[in-house]
Amino acid sequence: MDQPLQEQIRRLPKIDLHVHLDGSVKPETIRELARAQGKALPEGAEGDLTPWMQIDETCSSLIEYLSKFDFVLPFMQTAESLERIAEEVVEQAAASGCLYVEVRFAPMLHTLEGLSAREAILHTIAGLQRGEQTFGVKARVIVICMRHDSVEKNLEVIEAARDYYGKGVVAVDLAGDEAGFPPALHHDVFELAARYELPITIHAGEAGGADNVRESIARLGARRIGHGVRITEDPAVIELVKSTRTPLEMCPVSNIQTKAVTGWDAYPIRLFMEQGLLVTVNTDNMTVSGTTMNLEYEMLAEHCGFTLQELAQLTVNSAEAAFLDGAEKEELKAAVQNALRMLGL
Numbered sequence: 144m145d146q147p148l149q150e151q152i153r154r155l156p157k158i159d160l161h162v163h164l165d166g167s168v169k170p171e172t173i174r175e176l177a178r179a180q181g182k183a184l185p186e187g188a189e190g191d192l193t194p195w196m197q198i199d200e201t202c203s204s205l206i207e208y209l210s211k212f213d214f215v216l217p218f219m220q221t222a223e224s225l226e227r228i229a230e231e232v233v234e235q236a237a238a239s240g241c242l243y244v245e246v247r248f249a250p251m252l253h254t255l256e257g258l259s260a261r262e263a264i265l266h267t268i269a270g271l272q273r274g275e276q277t278f279g280v281k282a283r284v285i286v287i288c289m290r291h292d293s294v295e296k297n298l299e300v301i302e303a304a305r306d307y308y309g310k311g312v313v314a315v316d317l318a319g320d321e322a323g324f325p326p327a328l329h330h331d332v333f334e335l336a337a338r339y340e341l342p343i344t345i346h347a348g349e350a351g352g353a354d355n356v357r358e359s360i361a362r363l364g365a366r367r368i369g370h371g372v373r374i375t376e377d378p379a380v381i382e383l384v385k386s387t388r389t390p391l392e393m394c395p396v397s398n399i400q401t402k403a404v405t406g407w408d409a410y411p412i413r414l415f416m417e418q419g420l421l422v423t424v425n426t427d428n429m430t431v432s433g434t435t436m437n438l439e440y441e442m443l444a445e446h447c448g449f450t451l452q453e454l455a456q457l458t459v460n461s462a463e464a465a466f467l468d469g470a471e472k473e474e475l476k477a478a479v480q481n482a483l484r485m486l487g488l
C-alpha cells in the first residue's frame with residue numbers, strides 16, 4: 144500500500160464496536176500468565192505463541208475459527224488475568240487510533256476456576272477502566288450469551304449483565320456456532336433482556352443465512368447486528384435492516400477468514416453503503432484474525448477502493464451506532480468530528 148495513504152489511515156480517528164476479549168489476547172501475555180498461574184503450555188509451544196492463537200489462510204469455516212479460543216481460555220479464569228487482558232485490549236485499540244471501544248466477552252467462559260459471572264464482568268470492567276485512564280480510550284463492555292449454552296445459563300448471564308448495566312456494561316450479545324444453534328432457541332433469553340431494557344446486538348448472517356438476521360431483529364429485539372454479511376441473500380432482509388436503521392458491525396478480515404464470503408471481490412460492504420445501510424467496520428478478534436483497526440481500514444482501501452473520506456464516514460457511522468447514552472454519545476460524535484476537522488476531512 145502506498146505510504147502516504149497508510150499514514151493518513153493511521154491518523155484517522157477510529158471506533159471498534161465489535162472486538163472479543165478472548166480473541167484479542169497478546170501472545171506474550173499468555174506465556175506470562177501460564178508461568179504466573181503454574182500452568183503448562185502444550186508441547187511444542189516453546190517459541191512465539193502466535194501460531195497457536197491465530198487462524199491462517201487454510202481456515203475453512205467459523206467452527207474452525209472458533210477452535211482457536213480453546214487455547215487461551217484456560218489462562219483467563221482469574222480476576223488478574225481478566226483485568227490485565229482487558230487493559231491490554233484498550234492499549235491495542237489506542238495503538239490503532241481508536242477513540243472508543245466496546246469490548247465483548249462471555250462471562251460463563253471464565254467461571255471454570257471459581258469466578259462467578261458477576262465477578263468476571265466486574266474485573267473486565269476494572270481492566271477496561273484502567274486502560275481508559277492509561278491510554279485515553281473510552282471503553283465499555285458488551286456481555287455475551289453463548290449459543291450452545293442452556294437457556295438457564297444464559298438467563299443468568301442476562302441477570303448479571305443487568306446488574307452492571309450503566310456501570311460499564313452497555314449491551315448484551317449472542318455469539319458462537321450460528322449454523323448449529325439458530326436464533327429461535329434464544330427467544331426467552333432475549334425477551335428477558337428486552338424486559339430489562341438492555342440494548343441487544345446479535346451475531347447473525349455470518350455462518351447462517353439472512354433469515355437469522357430477520358429473526359434477530361424481528362423476534363430477538365436486536366438493535367445492531369454482528370456481521371450481517373449474508374443479508375445479500377434476501378433483498379427483503381436488506382430492506383428490513385435499512386428501514387429499522389439497524390447498524391451492521393462488519394468485520395472484514397474475520398469475514399474473509401471464516402468464509403462468510405468467498406473473497407474480497409464478493410465483500411458486500413460497498414453494496415450495503417450504496418443501499419443506505421449504516422455500516423461500521425470492526426476487528427472481531429485482533430489476535431485470532433491477526434488484525435487491527437488500522438489494518439481493517441487498509442484492507443478496505445486496498446481491496447474495495449475506499450477513499451480516506453469513505454473510511455472517515457465509517458468512523459462517523461460507528462459513533463452513531465455506539466451503545467452510549469445521550470450526553471456521552473454526543474461527546475463521542477463531537478470528538479470524531481473534531482479529529483476529522485483537524486485532518487481537513
Ligand SMILES: O=c1[nH]cnc2c1ncn2[C@@H]1O[C@H](CO)[C@@H](O)[C@H]1O
Nearest residue numbers: 163165209212247248249318319346
Ligand atoms: O465471529 C464470531 N462469530 C461467532 N462467535 C464468535 C466470533 N468471534 C468470537 N466468537 C465467540 O465468542 C466467544 C466469546 O468472546 C469466543 O470464545 C468465541 O467462541
Ligand SMILES: [Zn+2]
Nearest residue numbers: 163346369427
Ligand atoms: Zn464476533
